[in-house]
Amino acid sequence: MSKKVKILMVDDHPSMIEGYKIILSYNDLGYEIETSSAFNCKDAHDVIIHPSKKNYFDIVFLDYSLPPYEEKNINNGEDLALLVKKTSPNSKIVILTSHIETLILYNIIKRVNPNGLLVKSDFTADELLKAFESIINDEVYNSATVKSSLKELLSKDNYLDDFNRQMITLLSQGIKTKNLPQHMNLSMSSIEKRKVQIKLYLNIEKGTDEDIIREAKKRGLI
Structure with a gap:
């Protein structure tokens, strides 16, 4: 059987x-x-x-x-x-x-x-x-x-937690940084700190939201 x-x-x-x-x-x-x-x-x-x-x-x-x-x-x-x-x-x-x-x-x-x-x-x-x-x-x-x-992402888990991933996605959808608090349960100061983390992860020393989006697309994140 x-x-x-x-x-x-x-x-x-x-x-x-x-x-x-x-x-x-x-x-x-x-x-x-x-x-x-x-x-x-x-x-x-x-x-x-x-x-x-x-x-x-x-x-x-x-x-x-x-x-x-x-x-x-x-x-x-x-x-x-x-x-x-x-x-x-x-x-x-x-x-x-x-x-x-x-x-x-x-x-x-x-x-x-x-x-x-x-x-x-x-x-x-x-x-x-x-x-x-x-x-x-x-x-x-x-x-x-x-x-x-996932190999690289999982090794740097703290850089791309739920909030940071959501932030990258929202930026790619055209949401401006000043409007992110309306879409996320975070203060503007927390958002700015997280943007620093994201830029570190993406190896962006200085740059705009457009630079974050461009690098994230280059790496196949979005």
């Missing part, structure tokens, strides 16, 4: 889900794959919170970019992952994304700490199987781009 793994797959491209199902059916561990599917944040939300599905899924595969469920303020796979952690803490979480921006990848790890994080451009069928088998064996699996992008 074969072992069974119950998986929820959430992706707004049904063909991708079909591809994942086929690939995982070839796993070398002898697992039978039982899959459920959702194609947007609302459908996924409804499956995840259903009483019969609490801790039902062994693994939840989540695409990062999904049609949002605005009524519940669920905007992407990261928000869904937090819902899974709350409602089904025994389920393992794998996030798949086309994003290669370091800050997005870093934020996913800091906020969700998933069992797997894979950049779609990285992986082949063999890599997806390798990730699946690692995660089933209680190992964390990050694809190559994730590893290389």
Whole structure:
């Protein structure tokens, strides 16, 4: 009798889900794959919170970019992952994304700490199987781009905490420094001190907000 793994797959491209199902059916561990599917944040939300599905899924595969469920303020796979952690803490979480921006990848790890994080451009069928088998064996699996992008950031964690990452993102969106207190729970003096930290991290001795944005883009942070 074969072992069974119950998986929820959430992706707004049904063909991708079909591809994942086929690939995982070839796993070398002898697992039978039982899959459920959702194609947007609302459908996924409804499956995840259903009483019969609490801790039902062994693994939840989540695409990062999904049609949002605005009524519940669920905007992407990261928000869904937090819902899974709350409602089904025994389920393992794998996030798949086309994003290669370091800050997005870093934020996913800091906020969700998933069992797997894979950049779609990285992986082949063999890599997806390798990730699946690692995660089933209680190992964390990050694809190559994730590893290389995060290596430097994780070594300088104090420079890019939640506030500093948010500040870089807001500046890149055109928010002026003088208006940052309206978007962050920080005083202007705290913001100025943090800008010094960010400039140190980016090796900017003297410079404007535009210099921060330019260097952050050069490093693939945004």
